[in-house]
Amino acid sequence: xxxxxxxxxxxxxxxxxxxxxxxxxxxxxxxxxxxxxxxxxxxxxxxxxxxxxxxxxxxxxxxxxxxxxxxxxxxxxxxxxxxxxxxxxxxxxxxxxxxxxxxxxxxxxxxxxxxxxxxxxxxxxxxxxxxxxxxxxxxxxxxxxxxxxxxxxxxxxxxxxxxxxxxxxxxxxxxxxxxxxxxxxxxxxxxxxxxxxxxxxxxxxxxxxxxxxxxxxxxxxxxxxxxxxxxxxxxxxxxxxxxxxxxxxxxxxxxxxxxxxxxxxxxxxxxxxxxxxxxxxxxxxxxxxxxxxxxxxxxxxxxxxxxxxxxxxxxxxxxxxxxxxxxxxxxxxxxxxxxxxxxxxxxxxxxxxxxxxxxxxxxxxxxxxxxxxxxxxxxxxxxxxxxxxxxxxxxxxxxxxxxxxxxxxxxxxxxxxxxxxxxxxxxxxxxxxxxxxxxxxxxxxxxxxxxx
Amino acid sequence: xxxxxxxxxxxxxxxxxxxxxxxxxxxxxxxxxxxxxxxxxxxxxxxxxxxxxxxxxxxxxxxxxxxxxxxxxxxxxxxxxxxxx
Numbered sequence: 001x002x003x004x005x006x007x008x009x010x011x012x013x014x015x016x017x018x019x020x021x022x023x024x025x026x027x028x029x030x031x032x033x034x035x036x037x038x039x040x041x042x043x044x045x046x047x048x049x050x051x052x053x054x055x056x057x058x059x060x061x062x063x064x065x066x067x068x069x070x071x072x073x074x075x076x077x078x079x080x081x082x083x084x085x086x087x088x089x090x091x092x093x094x095x096x097x098x099x100x101x102x103x104x105x106x107x108x109x110x111x112x113x114x115x116x117x118x119x120x121x122x123x124x125x126x127x128x129x130x131x132x133x134x135x136x137x138x139x140x141x142x143x144x145x146x147x148x149x150x151x152x153x154x155x156x157x158x159x160x161x162x163x164x165x166x167x168x169x170x171x172x173x174x175x176x177x178x179x180x181x182x183x184x185x186x187x188x189x190x191x192x193x194x195x196x197x198x199x200x201x202x203x204x205x206x207x208x209x210x211x212x213x214x215x216x217x218x219x220x221x222x223x224x225x226x227x228x229x230x231x232x233x234x235x236x237x238x239x240x241x242x243x244x245x246x247x248x249x250x251x252x253x254x255x256x257x258x259x260x261x262x263x264x265x266x267x268x269x270x271x272x273x274x275x276x277x278x279x280x281x282x283x284x285x286x287x288x289x290x291x292x293x294x295x296x297x298x299x300x301x302x303x304x305x306x307x308x309x310x311x312x313x314x315x316x317x318x319x320x321x322x323x324x325x326x327x328x329x330x331x332x333x334x335x336x337x338x339x340x341x342x343x344x345x346x347x348x349x350x351x352x353x354x355x356x357x358x359x360x361x362x363x364x365x366x367x368x369x370x371x372x373x374x375x376x377x378x379x380x381x382x383x384x385x386x387x388x389x390x391x392x393x394x395x396x397x398x399x400x401x402x403x404x405x406x407x408x409x410x411x412x413x414x415x416x417x418x419x420x421x422x423x424x425x426x427x428x429x430x431x432x433x434x435x436x437x438x439x440x441x442x443x444x445x446x447x448x449x450x451x452x
Numbered sequence: 453x454x455x456x457x458x459x460x461x462x463x464x465x466x467x468x469x470x471x472x473x474x475x476x477x478x479x480x481x482x483x484x485x486x487x488x489x490x491x492x493x494x495x496x497x498x499x500x501x502x503x504x505x506x507x508x509x510x511x512x513x514x515x516x517x518x519x520x521x522x523x524x525x526x527x528x529x530x531x532x533x534x535x536x537x
Binding site: 359 | 474
């Protein structure tokens with residue numbers, strides 16, 4: 001006779017005098033499948049923990065974002081932010097949807113080239129572009145967004161030596177009413193740095209000023225500052241038109257759109273409070289269209305949003321290692337997922353769903369990772385069903401930054417698989433092995449032997 | 453070990469401690485274990501009954517039982533030497 005399903009005995013005090021400050025239970029259904037593929041099968045084939053990327057969700061999110069902008073503005077071009085997730089399979093889904101590439105290092109630049117992105121459809125951002133990087137980007141006619149005057153003068157020297165006209169834009173930082181104001185990248189709008197850089201470029205006559213770029217912040221929880229930023233870039237574009245009779249080809253609003261994740265300390269879920277693509281699109285496109293830019297020369301609108309495009313498509317499956325109680329009696333659960341692979345748990349309250357059936361009983365739980373480090377905390381307070389050792393969980397919205405900022409620390413990094421729209425699984429990054437690490441180490445001859 | 457005599461438990465898992473006015477909710481396994489304890493069964497008897505009926509190993513149940521008893525003690529719901537008449 002088959003035995004009944006076991007749930008550990010639980011008792012929970014009923015608090016009738018004040019609401020639970022950690023929020024209500026949010027999990028009502030187990031997540032047994034991701035896009036039609038059984039979580040248990042994924043673990044069986046690729047182990048636990050394992051990252052899962054939903055191709056269907058990437059494509060849907062991209063289409064949602066494009067719809068929000070193209071229904072409001074005639075010329076829109078997305079560029080995939082490589083630093084957000086540069087697994088080639090992920091990049092190529094965006095490229096198949098029409099995204100160009102936005103890179104911030106030679107490594108990312110070469111990765112985009114390797115993925116087959118035409119060099120003139122690569123936007124090269126960031127403060128760290130070496131002379132060799134710039135020589136290559138100029139020769140390839142990539143779009144170089146100048147961050148500082150040292151970079152400008154290097155570009156000018158290369159242009160003079162090669163007689164190739166670099167395709168450049170400047171990054172502009174500005175006061176959009178938010179705190180902190182990002183002023184470490186690019187040239188400031190308010191104090192005249194931006195105009196100084198534009199004048200230098202225009203008067204040099206050695207390079208083509210093709211665009212204006214800004215990236216006002218990250219995880220922007222209100223859309224209004226984008227309207228301010230777009231208006232200021234449009235003002236620069238109008239000034240170029242009036243002063244030099246020069247029309248830029250594009251305004252690049254960068255990224256920073258918030259995903260639906262919930263920041264630590266937030267009272268309400270990000271899905272309820274964060275702006276939608278439509279909110280961002282309305283502010284940006286209204287500001288450009290309502291500016292004095294000549295309608296016959298309306299520039300392309302470039303967007304480099306990363307986080308909001310990929311976060312929802314990423315899942316991280318893991319396993320309960322053990323349950324404990326803290327010295328105060330609080331339930332603590334140890335997962336085999338640590339901050340080394342879930343870097344975003346430092347700032348998000350990630351949604352966690354059991355991958356098997358559970359009852360309505362819950363317990364306020366602290367979720368630890370497996371690392372022998374006190375900082376390895378995935379959730380400080382989460383109202384979770386009663387989990388047993390060996391149970392599986394799915395952590396949601398992990399697509400952004402985790403697969404680029406993860407650390408090889410204490411343990412090896414796991415497999416990353418992608419579920420296609422036809423519910424087929426493909427490995428898009430193999431799980432690391434000992435040789436992934438040791439192959440790069442060299443032991444000096446005199447340290448090879450020892451006796452204990 | 454027995455739960456305090458004046459504590460009331462409903463079939464749905466609502467537990468009231470009239471001495472403190474505190475109330476608690478139990479899951480079905482919690483109700484089952486408390487009822488077995490009230491019947492005077494010791495740990496070994498409870499373990500045998502539960503592991504025979506449910507898909508759980510002795511070691512897992514042992515760990516969960518001790519955790520459960522710890523919570524009962526923490527909430528002053530079981531008789532201890534000091535509370536026995």
